[in-house]
Amino acid sequence: MAKLYFYYSAMNAGKTTKLLQSSFNYKERNMEALLYTFRFDNRFGAAKICSRIGISSDANTFDNATVLFDNISAKLSKNTSCVLVDEAQFLTKNQVSDLCKVVDNLNIPVLTYGLRSDFLGAPFEGSLYLLLWADELVEIKTVCHCGKKATMNAKFDLNKKIVRAGDQIDIGGNEKYISLCRKHYIEGCIE
């Protein structure tokens, strides 16, 4: 039985590295993984998934208008063994529903990787429905500067002051974001 997985964490915990490792493991066994990432993220050029430790892979893209069930169905081959989705926090509710259909109707496992909460501590639409609907929730852990588990994402400005307002989506590189434990997130203590 195929399942829908949500691998979630704060920023810079190595989600993308885990995704690319999974893709590699499938390839090694002559099985194919369909990779997807959000189109808005063009930090490394279009249609590429890049991890911070230097490995990368070509990928399909989705944006808010992509009908994922149709898009995935059209790309399936007999070797397709799973679907891997990076930046899964940017999925819409309908797209999470589509991924459920890929699992339930096509019997293909879907592994999604994303942030649990935004820099205001609020949910992303994609992560919210993945947390509610996925078969398996897997936390990828990372640490705050104090050594405790980091669960929150803080955004900070040039003066190293934590930012408490603004748009949810503003991908400008990892230097503006840091993952913190809840105590230090609430205190605004980024170092």
Ligand SMILES: [Zn+2]
């Ligand atoms: Zn801390």
